[in-house]
Amino acid sequence: MTWLRALREVVRSGLTIEEARLEPLLALRTAVGVALVIGPALWLASPAYAASAALGAYSAGAATFQRTWRPRKVIALGAGVGLALGTFLGYLAAGRLATFLPLLAVWAFAAGMAWAVGSTAGIVAATTVGSMLVTVTLPTSIGRALEHAGIIALGGVAQALLILLFPIRRWGAHRDALADALAAVADYARRLRHDPTAPFDPEPLMTARDAAAVTPSQARTRPSVLHGPRGLAERIRPVVAALADPGVGAPPEGPGRDRARELLDAAAEVLDAAARSIRRGTPAEVSPGSTDALCVDEEHEVLEGPARQAAERLVELLGEALEIARCGTPGRTPAPPVPEDAQVLVRPTMFRLVPVVVRAVRRELRRDSPVFRHAVRLAAVATLGYLIAARLPVGHGYWVPITSVMVMRPDFHQTYARAVARLAGTLAGVALATGMVRALGPDAQVFGLLAVVSAGLSFMLNRTGYAYSQCFTAAYVVFLLGMGGQAWEQTVPERVVLTLLGGALAMLAYVVFPAWETPRLPGRLADWLAAEGRYAAAVLRSYAEPTREHHADLRRALLASRQARAAWQETYDRARQEPVRPRGLTSREAEEAQEALKGFGRAAMLMESHVPRDDSRPVPEAERFAEALEADTAQAAVDVREHRNPDWARVEEALHAWEGAAAEDRSPVVRRGAEMQKRAFEDLATAVSRTPLERDVGSAREEQRVREAAAAEGDGSGPAHRGG
DSSP: OOHHHHHHHHHHHHTOOOOOOOOHHHHHHHHHHHHHHHHHHHHHSOHHHHHHHHHHHHHHHHHTTSSOSSOHHHHHHHHHHHHHHHHHHHHHHTTOHHHHHHHHHHHHHHHHHGGGTOHHHHHHHHHHHHHHHHGGGSOSSHHHHHHHHHHHHHHHHHHHHHHHHSOSSTTHHHHHHHHHHHHHHHHHHHHHHHOTTOOOOOHHHHHHHHHHOBOHHHHHHOOGGGTSHHHHHHHHHHHHHHHHOTTTSSOSSSHHHHHHHHHHHHHHHHHHHHHHHHHHTSOOOOOHHHHHHTOOOTTTOOOOHHHHHHHHHHHHHHHHHHHHHHOOSTTTOOOOOOGGGSSOOBOOOTTTHHHHHHHHHHHHOSTTOHHHHHHHHHHHHHHHHHHHHHHSSSSOTTHHHHHHHHHOOSSHHHHHHHHHHHHHHHHHHHHHHHHHHHHHOSOHHHHHHHHHHHHHHHHHTTTSOHHHHHHHHHHHHHHHHHHTTOOHHHHHHHHHHHHHHHHHHHHHHHHHSOOOSGGGHHHHHHHHHHHHHHHHHHHHHHHHSOOHHHHHHHHHHHHHHHHHHHHHHHHHHHHTTOOSOOOSSOHHHHHHHHHHHHHHHHHHHHHHTTOOOTTSOOOHHHHHHHHHHHHHHHHHHHHHHTTOOOOOHHHHHHHHHHHTSOGGGOOHHHHHHHHHHHHHHHHHHHHHOOOHHHHHHHHHHHHHHHHHHHHHHHHTSSOOOSOO
């Protein structure tokens, strides 16, 4: 992707309105938390104290809107304490540049490394850098600094108390995650009616599993409806795929295919009903037609062989889903017996999280880590922005580093999109608030009320797009400055210029010290290939020796393959948006390799749907094929990482030996799945294998294709190349 096209995509992304369900009650509660600290501070103290209280309450409230499965009150308290600590330490060092700049650099670096824990931790940590930068405007005494830090922390306490006293949709995020997983499988079943090889994105299942991990205290209060249905969705997904597949399931045409479509349609309706039941906490009805479709007639059933087995298994699983759909109230919903949910997925408490955080940060302390490079950029930009602002003939120069810190992210696209969105939102918000300030005149109480209203609108639009939320955030700041007696002529134009400068500094920092994802594509592809190989081998071993231990190994391998696929997808999506040359894999090769690996994983999933029970007859050929497959995929992963052509000699030899085995020793499903995996291997080899001459020619063709696509997009003569 060229720089011009990348910047166009950045502007489009930064100003896009995202489809999101507004949550006005949550926004109202958080805005009330801001009002509860601004009002008393104005009445009992001064506008300066009210501004500090507003800083703590607003930032703590914004932290609770981040995607996290921990209790929101804990997030609010943690944000308040972090803001207060940053404020106080900043004051202690703010007297001289020789002490403040090193502290700012170290604090910003630590905030950047917080992304190793997750996006929520990284975003909350960035707000503490902002509070430290604002410290330079506080009164000059340790006692006053302690008072301001305490008031900031009080803002976080106020938000936590409101969450405790007025819970809104308790366990709502967890319910949504589980309902989304069931709805995703329902959508998959509907798509399989028309496309028997339709792909499935496991991200909703991964999110539901992440949401299912709870602390011991959460486990005691979790609704029973959140215990079992996730495992139900996990088990239904491969069964519907096996039923729809023309190779191992229903025939391509005829009464058998019609019956499969009928079952898939009924499965989709039942799963959607279960999702609605869980999301709303109310019973849901299923049409009599879908219930009748789930009745398997022993004498007149048209499906045979593996297809009939899949149909019977699907009917059994949907019977459990029907119980959930018909008994949707939290107290009555049964928890189906799911083996993997027999033991609660434990999430560490805040204190036990410390060693987990230390290990995560230690893993990222390397030069090629995007998190480490982000931390270095954050520290450099914060200190450089502060120095530049200190030399400018304007007030409130700290807005330069604050803007840079708040828009910077570990990847290129988000950093540039947020910089554009922040500038656009700031211009609109400042213009709106400035007109109101000029019309109303100086009135601290009125400006305090307008600040609370702006904060509420910012919270409500938080998930619809950064630009639109930032519009009301800018208005909120203007009203706070007006509440403190700052003249709008001095603050508003300055903030626009400083915001522009801060955004430009953040964008320039990524150009000087980038963390491009494009060179990481071969490594991510190799990790995914190795993980899929282990998963497929675990499935085959469950056929070769059906034991409880092998079934547990299968589950662990499946989760590992999903994580590897998610890591590849994230890297691939980011790489498509980067203005850099392809290295190791062109966009077309990456896309073809991705499709091949998806086909390989789908074959393993089809085999998983018919994994025999513990007392079933073993399939010895499956063990030999599993060993060959695991060995070849492990070596192929090394070859892909080192840009060598992969080889599948052991897989071909094992499959050839399987073809010579006695007919009675073969399992039709696993044998068919092994053939599909071999074809997927051949497709992968075709995608990534090249001679040295082909590599040079392919790279030149890729660059030419990108230039032609950019030119076509520029003059409107053709669509843009989607691969980047």
